[in-house]
Amino acid sequence: xxDIISMAYVAITFIIxxxxxxxxxxxxxxxxxxxxxxxxxxxxLSKVKVxxxxxxxxxxxxxxxxxxxxxxxxxxxRETLAFLGTVLIAGGIGIIDDLRPLxxxxxxxxxxxxxxxxxxxxxxxxxxxxxxxxxxxxTLIYPFLIPxxxxxxxxxxxxMDIMNGSMPxxxxxxxxxxxxxxxxxxxxxxxxLAAGLLAAMLAFYYFNRYPAKVFSGDTGSLAVGxxxxxxxxLGRIETVLVVAMIPHIMNAFYGLASVGGLHERRExxxxxxxxxxxxxxxxxxxxxxxxxxxRLILAEGPLGEKQIVRGMIILTAVxxxxxxxxxxxxxxxxx
Amino acid sequence: xxxxxxxxxxxxxxxxxxxxxxxxxxSINFGNATIIERIATQVMRNFLAGAIVLVWLLxxxxxxxxxxxxxxxxQTAKL
Numbered sequence: 552x553x554d555i556i557s558m559a560y561v562a563i564t565f566i567i568x569x570x571x572x573x574x575x576x577x578x579x580x581x582x583x584x585x586x587x588x589x590x591x592x593x594x595x596l597s598k599v600k601v602x603x604x605x606x607x608x609x610x611x612x613x614x615x616x617x618x619x620x621x622x623x624x625x626x627x628x629r630e631t632l633a634f635l636g637t638v639l640i641a642g643g644i645g646i647i648d649d650l651r652p653l654x655x656x657x658x659x660x661x662x663x664x665x666x667x668x669x670x671x672x673x674x675x676x677x678x679x680x681x682x683x684x685x686x687x688x689x690t691l692i693y694p695f696l697i698p699x700x701x702x703x704x705x706x707x708x709x710x711m712d713i714m715n716g717s718m719p720x721x722x723x724x725x726x727x728x729x730x731x732x733x734x735x736x737x738x739x740x741x742x743x744l745a746a747g748l749l750a751a752m753l754a755f756y757y758f759n760r761y762p763a764k765v766f767s768g769d770t771g772s773l774a775v776g777x778x779x780x781x782x783x784x785l786g787r788i789e790t791v792l793v794v795a796m797i798p799h800i801m802n803a804f805y806g807l808a809s810v811g812g813l814h815e816r817r818e819x820x821x822x823x824x825x826x827x828x829x830x831x832x833x834x835x836x837x838x839x840x841x842x843x844x845x846r847l848i849l850a851e852g853p854l855g856e857k858q859i860v861r862g863m864i865i866l867t868a869v870x871x872x873x874x875x876x877x878x879x880x881x882x883x884x885x886x
Numbered sequence: 887x888x889x890x891x892x893x894x895x896x897x898x899x900x901x902x903x904x905x906x907x908x909x910x911x912x913s914i915n916f917g918n919a920t921i922i923e924r925i926a927t928q929v930m931r932n933f934l935a936g937a938i939v940l941v942w943l944l945x946x947x948x949x950x951x952x953x954x955x956x957x958x959x960x961q962t963a964k965l
Contacts, residue, residue: 681907682904683904684908687912689928691924793900797893797896797897801896801950805950834961836961842950842951846954848889850953850954851888851961852961866890869890873893877897877901
């Protein structure tokens with residue numbers, strides 16, 4: 552466990568990140584609305600226009616929160632810079648994608664590159680800890696796995712950002728589990744970064760929850776996903792985060808497997824879910840339709856958007872509990 | 887909720903796969919004397935680990951597909 556001073560730094564990072572994100576989100580939304588950067592809320596009959604790219608507020612919150620932490624605790628500057636660099640590069644790719652959509656194959660490749668700060672600063676230990684078996688030395692292969700990990704987490708979160716509140720709602724639970732695990736392992740700096748992510752997600756959820764007043768866009772979702780990947784690497788909680796992210800990985804894997812590889816949304820003609828005249832959503836019964844988490848939740852019958860997101864949050868809560876159990880199993884093998 | 891059951895199943899299979907990767911894939915050792923031997927060991931270990939993960943993903947997909955088909959079938963029958 553951490554000492555009281557380290558806990559105070561975790562709390563400071565949390566409070567600053569929360570306040571900055573909470574204050575910045577409506578301001579960013581105003582700017583986006585002014586410039587006409589809006590998107591249709593497609594799962595509603597009214598098709599309201601909602602400001603896009605408000606994930607910029609998440610980037611701002613994380614940047615200010617982690618920079619404050621870096622100033623307060625300069626001894627952890629390398630890890631903090633690696634985290635911030637990864638988040639900002641992924642966010643930058645998101646900005647490009649929001650303004651001028653990247654191809655389905657280009658996006659994962661570019662997001663993989665956002666791990667460069669981790670590699671360049673050498674902010675990793677090539678000995679991941681696995682449940683039951685303990686630490687495994689992967690000196691040569693580990694640096695090659697880092698870009699894959701960042702691409703999977705960032706695109707996994709991006710693919711889950713489909714409904715009001717689904718991205719911040721699920722990621723805040725994962726970030727809470729990560730913060731808890733890192734606090735228990737005494738990883739002060741990474742726990743502060745995880746607490747910052749949790750704060751940004753809670754603040755953003757307030758505006759993005761049903762009925763959404765803002766959309767994060769790829770700017771927010773890619774950055775948040777990259778942040779989770781970076782936390783896994785920096786905090787040496789790779790397996791724990793893989794388990795916590797099971798719903799995101801399931802969603803991405805089913806989607807890719809059912810449409811036969813990487814395709815942009817507009818390239819897929821069959822929709823996984825359809826909006827009914829009464830405002831409820833229904834799973835597509837067509838064989839070739841993509842299999843997504845939303846379609847799986849709707850397989851038992853039509854539901855409202857709010858209920859589907861609640862289902863996603865419940866699944867993430869279960870996976871986060873399983874992640875804590877995994878950490879407990881892993882504990883014996885930790886160095 | 888059947889999806890929670892699938893999730894727990896996926897987690898259990900993940901633990902089993904990790905155990906198999908450790909016991910089978912990481913037991914491979916072509917020696918440590920030269921860089922070639924070390925690279926060969928790491929490449930082979932990761933190749934086998936990848937194969938185990940692939941089997942895990944296929945099992946996982948099979949279970950989900952059968953749930954989806956059954957649930958959608960029930961829904962269509964109700965209509």
